Amino acid sequence: MSSQAAPGLPVLLLEENLHLRQILVEALRSRGHVITVCEDVEIAWDAYQHEHHPIVILAVQTKHGDGLQLGERIRELPEGQGSVIILVAGHKPAERLLPLLGVADDCLTRPLKSDFVEMRIAAAERLARERAERKASEAERERLKEKLESLQASADGEPAAGPPGEPRAPWAQPATGFRSRVRRIAASLGIVGEGRGSDSHAATGEAPRAQSEPDEAVEDLGPALEEPPAPAPLDQPIMVIPEELAGAPASEPLEQGITDGWWDWNLAANAVNFSPQWKAMLGYRPQELTGTPEEWFNRVHPEDRSQLKAAIDAHLEGRTPHIENEHRIERKDGSFASMRCRALAFRDSTGKPVRITGSHTDITEQRGFEALTGLPNRASLIERLGRALERARAGDGSLSAVLFMDLDRFKNINYSLGHRIGDQLLKAVAGRLRLCLRAQDGPERLGTTVAHVGGDEFAVLLEGIKEVNDAVRVAKRIQDELQAPFDVEGHEVFTSTSIGIAVSSPEYDRPEDLMRDADTAMFRAKALGKASYVVFDTGMHVRAVSLLKLETELRRAVQREEFRVHYQPIVTLEDGRIAGLEALVRWQHPDGELLYPKDFLAVAEETGLIIGIDRQVVRDVCKQLRSWTAQFRRAAPLTVSVNVSGVQFLRPDMIVEIDRTLRNYGVYGHSLKLEITESVIMEHARYAADMLQQLKALDIKLSIDDFGTGYSSLSYLRRFDIDTLKVDFSFVSRIDTDEESWEIIRTIVTLGNNLGKDVVAEGIERGKQRELLLALRCKYGQGYFFSRPVDAEAATALLAADMRGESLLKIQ
DSSP, rough: OOOOOOOOEEEEEEEEOOOHHHHHHHHHHHTTOEEEESHHHHHHHHHHHOOOOOEEEESSETTTHHHHHHHHHHHHSSSGGEEEEEEOOOOSSOOGOOOOTTTTTTTESSOOOHHHHHHHHHHHHHHHHHOOOOOOOHHHHHHHHHHHHHHHHHHHHHHOOSSSTOOOOOOOOOSTHHHHHHHHHHTTSSSSHHHHHHHHHHOOOOOOOOTTTTTHHHHTOOOOOOOOOOOOOOSSSOOOHHHHTTTOTTTHHHHHHHOOOEEEEEEETTEEEEEEEEEEEEEOOOTSSSSSSSSHHHTTTHHHHHHHHHHHHHHHHSSSEEEEEEEEEOTSSOOOEEEEEEEEEETTTTEEEEEEEEEEOOOOOGTBBOOTSSBBBBHHHHHHHHHHHHHIIIIIEEEEEEEEEEEEHHHHHHHHHHHHHHHHHHHEEEEEHHHHHOOSGGGGGGGGGEEEEEEEEEEEEEEEEHHHHHHHHHHHHHHHHTSOEETTTEEOOOOOOOEEEEETTTOOOOOHHHHHHHHHHHHHHHHHHHHHHEOEEEEHHHHHHHHHHHHHHHHHHHHHHHEEEEEEEETTTTOOOOOEEEEEEEEOOSSSOOHHHHHHHHHHHHHHHHHHHHHHHHHHHHHHHHHHHHOOOOOOOOEEEEEEEHHHHHHHHHHHHHHHHHHHHHHOOOGGEEEEEEHHHTTTTHHHHHHHHHHHHOOOOOOEEESSSSEEEHHHHHHHHOOOEOHHHHTTTTTTTTTTHHHHHHHHHHHHHHHOEEEEEEEOOSHHHHHHHHHHHHEESSSTTTTTOOOOOHHHHHHHHHHHHHHHHGOO
């Protein structure tokens, strides 16, 4: 099967600048989009009303009208709610861009860079397709609702009687059970309530009707009729509903079909309407796939195709009450999904089938294999591990080991390159693991299972090993194999893995316990650094329980906003006057203890809770900045530095969130300085360059934290528009005792001064350190020598003293 790229979308482009227009057009054409280019706002408005483009790119200001106002007019249309609107603004957004967030989904700022524009257009394309899918899904749901309501109305009405004085024909008798069955099906699909009208037993107090009541009147309509009437219109078919499905419990796939994947096959026209959900299960967009049965059958695994067709034929010939079949279907990416198909026939009054309506449910997980990689899933691995432990208890003397693996930096890859690249990387890693652990000389040849247990986590079961070192050798081989870069759709991607090892012993009764301990050891390995492995010991379980408690409390703390911001002055080393402040987060625990970042930051970053913490800190800082700006009229604007985690920095929505917060509190961008670690920038240089450019467009200052401890690639300092380099405290603390640290600081200060960047020395605790830094021409510093981090009230007092001309040197 050949998979083709998703077709391009219609795009409306309003841009009169030839250079910018060329960049945008090239980026759009490279992705196959159909572009309508306009230079006049009114012409663009007419074009949108005619076609309702799913993607709209508007220059904010043109000679022939206001692009922002055009965006507002588009949003007022019902169709405009579904369009993705991107505004192209100047380098520094003007005041009239305040309502931007109410109109645009994204904003590009000049100057435009081709690679960055392509990345943002790709994101807009994904968003537009997701909105189209939702709209199609809602339309499909309404269509099914109308069809079921039509069937219900048909069942509620009395059939036409025969001529006066003549008895009704058998097919003209009321089908008393049909109406309730339609309602039960509609209720199971969540389209209409089950207890509606006269059939609601709960409302009327009537007892449920016994199964033996004459529902057979409906099911007997078919070839057995001796005198068939004139064919009924196709829009009012008689639906043959077997008793087994009409009363199916809520857990059956029939009820899940609306979310799993419905299809409707018109037998007369030989056309199939596949729902967006059905296509999505196989990796296709709503616009893809033609409406022919071959789109289904050609994707069925060759070994399953004949028995599927036989099941359909048997139902159409009346030999089976319904279709129920399990078969494999090929996805767009070439993998196979195990599907359960359930379907029913619509027949006309002669009993001839005119259409089939059915659903597919993905049961790949139930079959023991993970859908994306094709590897055994967690349940299958636990089952195999359980059998291995049983054999060991039976006395065969063998040992088993579980290697639990987590890919390092995978979340960063997902955030920066997208989930599609992340999925492809997981498939590539699975392929390498298969090759790496294929039967070779060594203990692992006695039995090896590689499993994908979820997300970016893999596990390996080794059976028949003799000692723990056998498992360690396998772990080292895996890490060596994953060192080489992966080529994923043209991206060179590096990753490594942290591995936890747990070896079986008589104490293990349950396979889940061995898995748990290997997982615990893996987290310990991640704490030691990337590409590490750790063998489990009993003390780790105690620590794991403690960490789980900490995570639970941390989640509650994010919800309750229990975090507090303390501020440490950044001073001019020469006179001790305050040049700025650094915001440092503290956790005010409910038990009264004030916790420092070292107590919770690692867990917050691992669980993603750091995102919520970062948001609260930025919000509190902006609120405090507004207060200080109104209270103190400083010659130079006060700047507060905020640390941004790597997880937060790599989120595409970070720019919008910070911009919104600044606007909400009326704070200028130049009052905020974001501190980003050197390693985050260097590991994602291309993405970081675009993000930093967007931050600069908001006039936000940027600082590299802990400079000198990571990559220290000097070429990137010229490429990135960085304002400040912060010398790590580990160097500053030894400047007066270690010649190497002194030399490193001298190099950093000289580099910063030559490049026109500020240099701040962290962790100054002694007067001698300040003197040496001054001798090296370092201008700024912070540390306990000047002031400990203090709460907002105490920081306000320090700023007030600074406004009176007092120096922090006087308190020494």
